[in-house]
Amino acid sequence: MIEIIIIVLLIFMLIGSIICLETKDLLSSIISITSVGYFGSVIFLLIGAPDIAITQMVVEVLSLIILIRATIRMDLTTIEEDRDFFGLIGTLALIFVFFILGMEAIRYLPKFGTPSFTLNLQAPSNRYLMNGLKETGAVNIVTSIILDYRGYDTLGEATILFTSILGALAILRVYARKRKEK
Template structure:
């Protein structure tokens, strides 16, 4: 079931990426890239990585806002005339569905003080807390997790920081460009 759903979303992502490549309108391309990102987030959720899904969603929303802000000055598309009835009804139905989903999800939250992870006995967090000091020798359990158990994650974060500095330097550098002229 999960494989089938992931396959459907992968197909959706391929179609969205092709539309983004082929369309001539910049705003449509940006919005189709946003649809691809949202489908990728749902895929992460389906295969059991909720934290990556949240990160992907946040980055996708942020980059969509930035890209729309960047492209909207270039070619502004405005819709003239009245809003059609079907679009309005579809939007309202979508909002109602989201509302019902959010409310039922809120009712199913575990009670305050008993996290969902504590209900399973093989949860990694339990092992970190019980054997963290013995296995790593670090009294600060946060340092033990981010630098020993999850060191690969931290390496990725350091790489993100490094790459962002590289990008900022490459964009804002004026010296060598002046020399060439």
């Protein structure tokens, strides 16, 4: 039952992403990519990942604001798409080869519904699930992983976020260039 719901939502995501890439107006393409993200958030909620669903929701709203800031002042929102024919054919052939290889690779994955930590007893998820409450005191195992077992990852994540926002501010500022012109 839940697989059918996931498949329907994934088909909606595919339709939304095709509309996003093929429409002429940039504002409507940004809104349709946000709808793709919200469908993804619903899927996360259905398959037992409420933390990811909440985070995805917040990130969607923030990225919608950022992308609208990028396009709202720009008067030229449509671009004539006359691509050279052979380049397009070559790229589509490359994507098709990639498609075939990916189809082969997916056949070797475990079936949907049996995660790999149940097949391999050495996997770290077993320990996190069995001893997570005893060792860290957190009821939510995801929280105990990101803040306790793998706290250095979270530190690195905060560093990357800080660095990227510093980079964006350094690119966008106009202050230094004015001083150089004097």
